[in-house]
Amino acid sequence: MLEIKVNHIAQVSVHQAEQQDKPPSLPVKTIKNSPSMMRFKETAQFIIEMMPRKNYGEAGASQKYWLEIKDPKHRDRISLNGLDAQSGALSAWLEDVNNKTGLFQWIDQHPDVEINTLKNKPKHPLSLDVGYINYLSPDQATDYWVTISQGEWKTGNKLLNTTHLPSKAGMEGHAAIVIHRDGNIFVHPYEKGKWQHTSTTEGKPVLSAGMILIEQGKAKSFYLDSGHYMPQRPQLEHLLARLAAQGVNINELDIHAKHIAQNDIKALVRQYSR
Structure with missing residues (x-):
């Protein structure tokens, strides 16, 4: 050995x-x-892979999603973690005093364990409402890789159109957009419990993440919004710099960022559109 x-x-x-x-x-x-x-070495390696390089302006997945990322079946984080420290499958696993297996193996062995998603809320069988998030392999993710040339967005040789894709409530027509740490851009559906911003990233840190509306190859609207990555100003700057370099007229892009004042957004657009 x-x-x-x-x-x-x-x-x-x-x-x-x-x-x-x-x-x-x-x-x-x-x-x-x-x-x-x-197991210790595996966990340490996983944590290292989750850590963003802040000096490069990367955003890492929130720790509340780490179990979802680590789970080989990528069950949704609410089913795994719940919404507090005393709910979800994790809480039921910790309460099993006779348990001698790891969390994910235990869940596989107890698919109908009674859980709640919030303390003191009614319980239900885990299998009744569990979601399985799509986590694509690098080869599978290439189907959602986009190229931008002279402001036109394409997948393969076709102009990209997101208006028909599932999206977040209040952001109809917007698809998930992620800029991987290598600079490649991916656009794919967003569907709660199925498609998330980690679907093409394997949960690893990113340069930017949000929701984008594209009509016939032209970007119309962008929301700096991702529950997994919680993007902030550095991630908006990465997006603006990347799009401007690819010929996108970012002055025509309707930008929303709930943690950044509109005057600051306009200043960034002026800065990166020069």
Whole structure:
């Protein structure tokens, strides 16, 4: 079994002592890759992958969605976490004193466990209202990759049109837009419990995320809005810079950002449209 050597100073001490026929002053400590150690390393790697590079203006997925991202079946976060610390499948799993399995395996074994989504609310079987979020592989995600040339948005060789796609309430005709950390832009449906802003990103950090209305290849309206990524001003700047560089007339784009004043939005548009 692979062993991880620690305490390099101790190893040097042992080697020197052996050369001098003296007992070592410090023992060599080894840590075996036990199942618990492997789980720890896997969790640590997952956390590292979730961390945005703030100096690059990236946004990371909110921690309340991490279980949804980590779940191999990507069950919706409300079914997994609930809306407080005492609800959802996670709470039921923690209450099972006889449990010896991980959360996701336990849920697979107890699909009809009674849960509520908020403390003191009526309970229901998990399977009755669980949603499964689409998390696409990189190959699958290419179907939603868009190119922009001289202000025209295309998927493949076709002009993009989002008006027929499912969307958020109050944002009819708008589709989810995500700028991956490599700069590639993806546009896809938004449908609660099925399609989210993490659907093409595997939950990893992004440069921007929101909702966009595109009619026959022309961008009309944009909302800086994503429950998963909670985008702020740096993410709006990434979007404006990217679109302006691709020939989009951002002066004609109707922009909404609930945490940014309209005067500040107009100033950013002037800045990036030069």
